Amino acid sequence: MIDDDKIVERKLLLERTFSVADLFEIGRELNIPYFNRFISCWETDVDETALEIALNVSDTQLREIYKKYAPRGWVLFRGKYYTFENGVLRLTGSWDKIRTNISEVKKKYGKKCVAVLKGMVEAGGNYGLKEIRQTLKQGINPYPILEKLEQLKIIVTSYKGDEYQEWKILDEILPLIQQELGIPSLKPVSVVTPSVAAEKEDYVAEERRKVEAMDQELTSYLNNLIKHRLSSTIRFGKTFSVNALADYLQKLFGNLLYFDSFLSIIQQYGIANAEIVNPQGKTGMRTGWSLALFGEPGTGKSFSTRDMILGKADGKIRPHGIPGRNRYCGGITPARFIRIGQAYTGRTFNFVVPEFNDWFRASGMVDVLKVAMERGEIKYELHREVVGPYRFDSFLSVNYNTRVLGRGYEVTISDPNFNAIEDRMICRLHRLTKKRFVEIAQSQMRLALGEIDVEGGAQGVRDHVTLVYAIETGHPLVKEQFPYKPVMITSETYDMIKKAREAILGHIRRESLRFSARLENHAIRFACAASLLNYFHSDLDYIPVSEDALKQAVKLYVEEASVRSREEFRPEDVLEELFS
Numbered sequence: 001m002i003d004d005d006k007i008v009e010r011k012l013l014l015e016r017t018f019s020v021a022d023l024f025e026i027g028r029e030l031n032i033p034y035f036n037r038f039i040s041c042w043e044t045d046v047d048e049t050a051l052e053i054a055l056n057v058s059d060t061q062l063r064e065i066y067k068k069y070a071p072r073g074w075v076l077f078r079g080k081y082y083t084f085e086n087g088v089l090r091l092t093g094s095w096d097k098i099r100t101n102i103s104e105v106k107k108k109y110g111k112k113c114v115a116v117l118k119g120m121v122e123a124g125g126n127y128g129l130k131e132i133r134q135t136l137k138q139g140i141n142p143y144p145i146l147e148k149l150e151q152l153k154i155i156v157t158s159y160k161g162d163e164y165q166e167w168k169i170l171d172e173i174l175p176l177i178q179q180e181l182g183i184p185s186l187k188p189v190s191v192v193t194p195s196v197a198a199e200k201e202d203y204v205a206e207e208r209r210k211v212e213a214m215d216q217e218l219t220s221y222l223n224n225l226i227k228h229r230l231s232s233t234i235r236f237g238k239t240f241s242v243n244a245l246a247d248y249l250q251k252l253f254g255n256l257l258y259f260d261s262f263l264s265i266i267q268q269y270g271i272a273n274a275e276i277v278n279p280q281g282k283t284g285m286r287t288g289w290s291l292a293l294f295g296e297p298g299t300g301k302s303f304s305t306r307d308m309i310l311g312k313a314d315g316k317i318r319p320h321g322i323p324g325r326n327r328y329c330g331g332i333t334p335a336r337f338i339r340i341g342q343a344y345t346g347r348t349f350n351f352v353v354p355e356f357n358d359w360f361r362a363s364g365m366v367d368v369l370k371v372a373m374e375r376g377e378i379k380y381e382l383h384r385e386v387v388g389p390y391r392f393d394s395f396l397s398v399n400y401n402t403r404v405l406g407r408g409y410e411v412t413i414s415d416p417n418f419n420a421i422e423d424r425m426i427c428r429l430h431r432l433t434k435k436r437f438v439e440i441a442q443s444q445m446r447l448a449l450g451e452i453d454v455e456g457g458a459q460g461v462r463d464h465v466t467l468v469y470a471i472e473t474g475h476p477l478v479k480e481q482f483p484y485k486p487v488m489i490t491s492e493t494y495d496m497i498k499k500a501r502e503a504i505l506g507h508i509r510r511e512s513l514r515f516s517a518r519l520e521n522h523a524i525r526f527a528c529a530a531s532l533l534n535y536f537h538s539d540l541d542y543i544p545v546s547e548d549a550l551k552q553a554v555k556l557y558v559e560e561a562s563v564r565s566r567e568e569f570r571p572e573d574v575l576e577e578l579f580s
Contacts, residue, residue, distance in 0.1 A: 009079045011054040017071040023049045032056045079172035101152035116145045128166040207343035218324030233463040237536035242548040260304035270529030272472035275486040287529040290396040292425040318458035326350045334359040342390045349394040356400035373424035426522045429563045487528040488542040500554045504561045507569035515564040527553035
């Protein structure tokens with residue numbers, strides 16, 4: 001029986017040395033059943049085509065294939081089991097020779113060689129000027145090391161321009177490099193059976209089916225609400241407010257922990273993406289925004305975003321979020337997220353990402369996620385396909401870990417441009433202080449003992465946010481019963497934000513700032529989203545920005561400005577100055 005590793009390597013070899021047309025002809029000649037399903041090679045996928053042949057040929061047959069067909073003579077392949085060089089296939093591997101060559105380079109360049117190879121592995125095997133600057137310490141000149149590694153065929157040039165060059169570790173060599181450096185191997189590539197490989201996985205089609213199911217979930221919930229709880233939900237809405245929500249959550253979780261769940265629930269109102277207008281007309285702004293909770297592990301980030309919104313049956317936490325409008329992304333790779341995003345074009349959902357850090361281990365993710373945060377047009381080139389262009393109209397609710405310092409924090413995401421992502425979200429830092437630790441421990445104990453009752457309150461909040469969302473998005477079940485209302489801001493809103501700005505700047509001694517004007521935009525969007533809680537408070541054809549919502553927005557603005565300024569000022573001092 002052949003090891004999966006050998007089949008995977010054989011597949012890589014076939015993919016690199018033959019075109020899909022050649023592979024199609026080879027498969028037909030070998031009479032592999034998979035190929036009888038297609039009329040033309042253009043109906044097949046090179047990845048699956050190569051896998052089917054790899055699964056169905058012996059080494060003896062492989063040797064004959066390379067004699068009969070014309071492989072790409074310029075290709076280099078140096079695997080554990082196969083070697084292809086100068087147009088000739090050898091049924092022996094190259095790893096022993098590569099180990100010797102690596103030892104030779106390490107002997108000459110020492111730790112500098114290790115740093116270069118490690119940098120290449122961390123960059124996904126590709127290495128250019130950007131990755132060199134990010135991963136290498138000053139004083140290390142990588143170019144003679146790269147030249148020697150290429151001379152010994154440990155790496156190859158993947159691109160070379162007039163003034164720019166990129167290098168690559170061949171895929172089949174990458175596991176060996178990881179072994180030599182003591183880096184944990186990537187997850188092994190699994191070999192699927194022919195019956196599974198025969199069915200081409202279409203992530204977008206699969207996701208569209210999920211979108212339909214989520215639409216049905218929302219419609220079913222809303223229909224049940226209208227039939228059985230509409231009057232009670234309207235009564236609830238006539239007295240529900242920002243302060244009422246804050247009080248409800250404070251009673252459950254305490255004065256420190258409540259605010260993160262408060263942010264998550266306000267974001268649920270915001271994803272209705274209602275218009276924000278002024279007395280003269282439209283502003284071009286809407287209520288939706290993306291949320292990030294970041295900080296040290298174990299500080300309750302996942303609880304506030306995932307559990308409070310989606311619910312957690314074994315933890316006795318009922319969902320507070322809109323049914324069918326929160327797409328949980330646990331375990332989804334960034335490449336898959338980019339693919340499935342196409343299924344949401346023209347739709348507004350919320351993507352809940354529990355480990356945002358992991359998405360930045362793939363090279364080049366910052367730019368595309370920045371576009372996603374801006375709800376712009378996404379186009380991304382993956383290894384074997386181009387995704388898009390398509391417009392991403394949804395929002396994200398993410399968690400990621402940081403190293404929290406004495407003052408401020410340091411992200412564990414290596415890409416130096418990550419601050420561009422943070423700048424496009426409302427951010428909330430989690431610092432594991434003694435007080436926070438005690439509140440988390442007490443909340444866990446009270447949940448376990450059944451002393452925290454989330455059951456009754458969760459139903460009222462969820463019904464209210466769902467009904468307001470349905471009204472503001474024109475859902476057919478409520479469109480004729482309730483009018484759409486935009487949120488109206490006035491000069492008083494901007495006056496309060498201006499006062500907050502002046503107070504913040506007055507407490508920062510530096511001339512340059514570590515945050516952008518987007519913080520004010522976020523504060524206004526938050527205030528408008530929070531004001532949607534007041535939909536049923538009056539018969540006006542608009543929703544005024546409430547004073548309480550504006551106060552919470554200013555608090556958020558001041559605290560976020562403090563964190564981004566590495567806590568150069570105490571937010572308590574600024575807030576006391578504003579509201580005393």
